[in-house]
Amino acid sequence: xxxxxxxxxxxxxxxxxxxxxxxxxxxxxxPEPFWMPPALMGQDPLAKRLLLSLRxxxxxxxLTLGMTLSAAGSVLQMIFRNPLVEPGFLGVSQGxxxxxxxxxxxxxxxxxxxxxxxxxFGLLGLLTSYWLSTRVRFGGWILRLILSGxxxxxxxxxxxxxxxxxxxxxxxxxxxxxxxxxxxxxxxWQDFVYVLPFAAVGLVTVWLMRWxxxxxxxxxxxxxxxxxxxxxxxxxxxxxxxxxxxxxxAISGIIGWVGLIIPHIxxxxxxxxxxxxxxxxxxxxxxxxxxxxxxxxxMLAGEIPLGILTSAIGAVxxxxxxxxxxxxxxxxx
Amino acid sequence: MDNDLRMENLYFRxxxxxxxxxxxxxxxxxGGRVSAILGPNGTGKTTLLHLMLxxxxxxxxxxxIAGKTHRQYSRRQLSQTIGLVPQxxxxxFNLTVxxxxxxxxxxYLNPFQLPxxxxxxxxxxxxxxxxxxxLLGKPAQRLSGGERQLVHIARVLAQNPGILLLDEPTxxxxxxxxxRILGLLQRMSRQxxxxxFTTHDPNAAIYAADHFILMQGGNIxxxxxxDTVITAENLTGLYRIPIRVESxxxxxxxxxxxxx
Numbered sequence: 001x002x003x004x005x006x007x008x009x010x011x012x013x014x015x016x017x018x019x020x021x022x023x024x025x026x027x028x029x030x031p032e033p034f035w036m037p038p039a040l041m042g043q044d045p046l047a048k049r050l051l052l053s054l055r056x057x058x059x060x061x062x063l064t065l066g067m068t069l070s071a072a073g074s075v076l077q078m079i080f081r082n083p084l085v086e087p088g089f090l091g092v093s094q095g096x097x098x099x100x101x102x103x104x105x106x107x108x109x110x111x112x113x114x115x116x117x118x119x120x121f122g123l124l125g126l127l128t129s130y131w132l133s134t135r136v137r138f139g140g141w142i143l144r145l146i147l148s149g150x151x152x153x154x155x156x157x158x159x160x161x162x163x164x165x166x167x168x169x170x171x172x173x174x175x176x177x178x179x180x181x182x183x184x185x186x187x188x189w190q191d192f193v194y195v196l197p198f199a200a201v202g203l204v205t206v207w208l209m210r211w212x213x214x215x216x217x218x219x220x221x222x223x224x225x226x227x228x229x230x231x232x233x234x235x236x237x238x239x240x241x242x243x244x245x246x247x248x249x250a251i252s253g254i255i256g257w258v259g260l261i262i263p264h265i266x267x268x269x270x271x272x273x274x275x276x277x278x279x280x281x282x283x284x285x286x287x288x289x290x291x292x293x294x295x296x297x298x299m300l301a302g303e304i305p306l307g308i309l310t311s312a313i314g315a316v317x318x319x320x321x322x323x324x325x326x327x328x329x330x331x332x333x
Numbered sequence: 334m335d336n337d338l339r340m341e342n343l344y345f346r347x348x349x350x351x352x353x354x355x356x357x358x359x360x361x362x363x364g365g366r367v368s369a370i371l372g373p374n375g376t377g378k379t380t381l382l383h384l385m386l387x388x389x390x391x392x393x394x395x396x397x398i399a400g401k402t403h404r405q406y407s408r409r410q411l412s413q414t415i416g417l418v419p420q421x422x423x424x425x426f427n428l429t430v431x432x433x434x435x436x437x438x439x440x441y442l443n444p445f446q447l448p449x450x451x452x453x454x455x456x457x458x459x460x461x462x463x464x465x466x467x468l469l470g471k472p473a474q475r476l477s478g479g480e481r482q483l484v485h486i487a488r489v490l491a492q493n494p495g496i497l498l499l500d501e502p503t504x505x506x507x508x509x510x511x512x513r514i515l516g517l518l519q520r521m522s523r524q525x526x527x528x529x530f531t532t533h534d535p536n537a538a539i540y541a542a543d544h545f546i547l548m549q550g551g552n553i554x555x556x557x558x559x560d561t562v563i564t565a566e567n568l569t570g571l572y573r574i575p576i577r578v579e580s581x582x583x584x585x586x587x588x589x590x591x592x593x
Contacts, residue, residue: 227412227440272426
């Protein structure tokens with residue numbers, strides 16, 4: 001793709017995301033369903049408070065969440081040379097979910113405790129998967145990490161099962177279940193400030209190394225011959241972006257499909273080179289998540305868990321992508 | 334600087350393996366010439382290339398690249414000095430040929446740098462010199478076998494190394510493309526690049542190389558020029574089948590004996 005067309009696309013995308021965000025601030029169910037006239041801000045102190053202390057932090061967290069999940073998905077798909085990998089694998093999502101459930105059950109349901117516990121177990125999932133992969137005695141490092149990630153995820157998810165089984169069905173179980181479904185309904189400025197450093201380090205690192213990603217997805221011998229320090233560079237990317245994912249998952253619960261589907265759409269739009277597809281994925285993911293979250297809190301009188309919505313929309317997009325790819329394949333056949 | 338390669342008393346075994354792939358190997362690859370490595374499957378040719386590259390570390394012995402050991406190079410200096418066209422390289426995620434070729438400039442960029450105008454110019458000059466400029470916009474996964482090999486060579490030439498390793502560069506190619514690739518190897522050595530390639534085809538080796546290395550069981554069986562190395566006796570010993578070597582009009586040819 002030519003760089004002038006790419007710049008145009010990026011500008012249009014950024015403008016679209018800004019527009020979605022601007023609209024999202026005024027979309028909601030106060031004072032009546034779907035739209036708050038901006039002029040109300042000056043007249044109604046409740047409207048102002050609602051906007052500044054509830055909608056705004058939630059909006060920014062949704063944006064950060066979408067950008068991080070999509071960036072993490074892009075990075076993992078490239079590093080593992082596998083288009084079906086998503087940021088939650090390597091035990092991160094299930095680890096974070098286990099940490100949250102554990103905290104709700106035994107420590108406290110205070111948001112900060114849940115976040116710390118979820119981040120801790122999310123990172124523990126990553127480190128355990130990595131450690132386990134160095135102990136596996138067969139296969140290349142991609143296969144070893146993927147297998148280890150599957151095993152670690154399974155252990156954590158059975159742990160979640162046990163916690164749900166022993167949880168109090170009237171008080172604790174609903175809370176765990178709602179956390180697992182994923183959503184941003186509780187987000188405050190405090191939460192946003194908590195995730196910001198993790199997300200900033202992850203997103204900036206990945207952004208800076210976006211061209212290098214192309215090199216890291218070549219075979220080891222070639223990438224080495226071109227000067228890559230394979231283990232070090234891959235670890236830097238994985239640790240920074242997955243820490244960001246773990247911190248965000250600690251706040252949002254498991255938000256599926258964004259990290260899987262958005263990188264595919266981005267590659268469709270901007271081509272395979274991560275130099276271009278990564279920025280596009282970040283913008284698309286941010287916009288998609290903000291839009292989904294706006295729907296999640298507006299469509300019904302009650303909140304729809306964001307994770308359910310992104311999975312539903314993501315799966316439909318995925319089916320559409322698969323079918324349109326089939327069409328393309330026939331015509332080039 | 335003479336871009337030669339020296340290996341002395343080299344040993345190598347793979348992790349958790351109980352036998353050496355390379356055993357007490359001593360070899361001198363002369364600078365600025367084309368060297369062909371011949372030998373049966375599984376005799377350690379690819380391993381030897383990976384040792385030269387520095388991807389694998391020898392268990393014992395010494396390797397020097399243009400007079401210095403691998404440790405005396407930084408990662409970037411080493412990749413500016415020695416390049417590799419591997420036997421298998423699939424290009425994931427359908428980069429265009431141009432995007433793939435730009436990766437050849439990585440040794441000159443730090444991990445946070447994007448390729449600049451100079452890098453683009455070098456890639457464009459390289460494809461013009463190989464006469465493959467028409468491939469630039471193509472998705473790399475849609476190339477034919479011959480085109481793909483040319484693109485891999487263009488990528489390594491954009492890297493501008495003094496030493497070039499190629500692992501079976503003519504495997505799976507038709508005669509026209511073999512001819513083209515082997516001609517390229519000679520052209521590179523005329524430009525002063527030390528070229529080392531492995532092959533299973535002795536005639537391809539004769540066509541392109543002026544230095545010959547026969548490998549057997551992780552060691553060097555013979556090395557030297559055409560007349561001393563490519564003999565019926567050596568090749569019959571190497572491949573364990575009857576082989577004839579014919580010379581006429583200054584051309585040498587290796588022929589498998591007819592079984593009928």
